[in-house]
Amino acid sequence: MSRPGREGEAAVPDPSPLWALRARWVFPVDQPPLRDGLLTIQGDTILSIGRNDSGRPPRDLGCVALLPGLVNAHTHLEFSTLSEPLGAPGTRLPDWIGLVVAWRRQVLEEAADAAAERLAAVLQGLDECRRCGVTCVGEIATGPWDLRAYSASPPGGTVFHELLGLAEERIQPLLEQARRHLDANLSGNWRAGLSPHAPYTVHPELLRQVVRLSAERRVPLAMHVAETIEELELLASHSGSLVERLKQLDAWHPAAVPRGIEPADYVRMLADAHRALIVHGNYLDHRAWEVLARRRKTMSLVYCPRTHARFEHGAYPLAELLAAGVRVAVGTDSRASNPDLNLWRELRFVAQRHPDVPPEQVLRMGTLSGAEALGLAECAGSLRPGKRADLAVVELPDGHADDPYELLLHCSSGYNTAIPLHDVPA
Numbered sequence: 001m002s003r004p005g006r007e008g009e010a011a012v013p014d015p016s017p018l019w020a021l022r023a024r025w026v027f028p029v030d031q032p033p034l035r036d037g038l039l040t041i042q043g044d045t046i047l048s049i050g051r052n053d054s055g056r057p058p059r060d061l062g063c064v065a066l067l068p069g070l071v072n073a074h075t076h077l078e079f080s081t082l083s084e085p086l087g088a089p090g091t092r093l094p095d096w097i098g099l100v101v102a103w104r105r106q107v108l109e110e111a112a113d114a115a116a117e118r119l120a121a122v123l124q125g126l127d128e129c130r131r132c133g134v135t136c137v138g139e140i141a142t143g144p145w146d147l148r149a150y151s152a153s154p155p156g157g158t159v160f161h162e163l164l165g166l167a168e169e170r171i172q173p174l175l176e177q178a179r180r181h182l183d184a185n186l187s188g189n190w191r192a193g194l195s196p197h198a199p200y201t202v203h204p205e206l207l208r209q210v211v212r213l214s215a216e217r218r219v220p221l222a223m224h225v226a227e228t229i230e231e232l233e234l235l236a237s238h239s240g241s242l243v244e245r246l247k248q249l250d251a252w253h254p255a256a257v258p259r260g261i262e263p264a265d266y267v268r269m270l271a272d273a274h275r276a277l278i279v280h281g282n283y284l285d286h287r288a289w290e291v292l293a294r295r296r297k298t299m300s301l302v303y304c305p306r307t308h309a310r311f312e313h314g315a316y317p318l319a320e321l322l323a324a325g326v327r328v329a330v331g332t333d334s335r336a337s338n339p340d341l342n343l344w345r346e347l348r349f350v351a352q353r354h355p356d357v358p359p360e361q362v363l364r365m366g367t368l369s370g371a372e373a374l375g376l377a378e379c380a381g382s383l384r385p386g387k388r389a390d391l392a393v394v395e396l397p398d399g400h401a402d403d404p405y406e407l408l409l410h411c412s413s414g415y416n417t418a419i420p421l422h423d424v425p426a
């Protein structure tokens, strides 16, 4: 085993035996693809790329692409037992929130042991992620959550403890919860983060204090911002169906939300965090883009493509965001808004939906950009000596292509999904 590197520190290789792999195409992500590429591994750490330093013949994986493990930068694994998303396609978010609340109530009423069911759902979600080649997850955990879910076995990632509270009296108790989460002893490759939920559920003072805590404790934040038109309406004029939904849930505190505050103001507040993931950002304006681009070392946008499509939002300006210099990672979001947690399907969807985005960018979004967003790029996200050898494998059609990305992301024939290297039959 190698010691997982903390942020800013590479993993330390150990004296385990050396072994090598060969694949038809190796996609290191931070350099061009290598045909008949080689990779040497020591223990669970990449030793070299492009050559076999093991002193033994490589294991030949055949006609496949070898990739770094995929990064699912945004999900809520408590919903992983849902067999289909809640609501019909095109359901408005305020209605969907009503369905989520009703589903949670039903689980609580019907479960013999709600905590055990929640743990089982998270474990099922982690296993689904692992089976589709994901090795890092940005998980939003809505309390009470169970540390046992986030174990030493893959995948790892960041557990963002969700904070919901518009009422002023909730600020101090939630900050206490946040500190307790950051003090928790997470195992394996898991790190702690915090998730102030959204502008319409978080008191601005709570957000300011959580941002300060993030900077002090050097932990990432994840916040849903500018997800829907209804959110913009709520912020601009304290009206609309999202306000009505919050009133119904006894969760609307108009004094807490300055009328006329804009999503860009929240993005600016989050710029002082150690690291921030802006989740969705479907309706951000150019002022917010400019902040994200200027602070791209610590700020990222997380696009959830199939969830975005399910809610039938307006076109996502992905090419424009990338051209503006915004770092964009990809998430599945949860099974409450997506049919599965398969990040590879998400990337193929992006490749089809956004033909103006170069495929190498698409692959980067699902690997290195996600690792950078979560602060895990020292050990994950690309194939580079010193990083963890958490690898994903994608079967390729046995044909020629001038551009290997065509084989990887655009092939229409045959089997093409990502699986972890450990699941490839010997």
Ligand SMILES: [Zn+2]
Residues within 6 Å of the ligand: 074, 075, 076, 140, 224, 279, 333
């Ligand atoms: Zn979310």
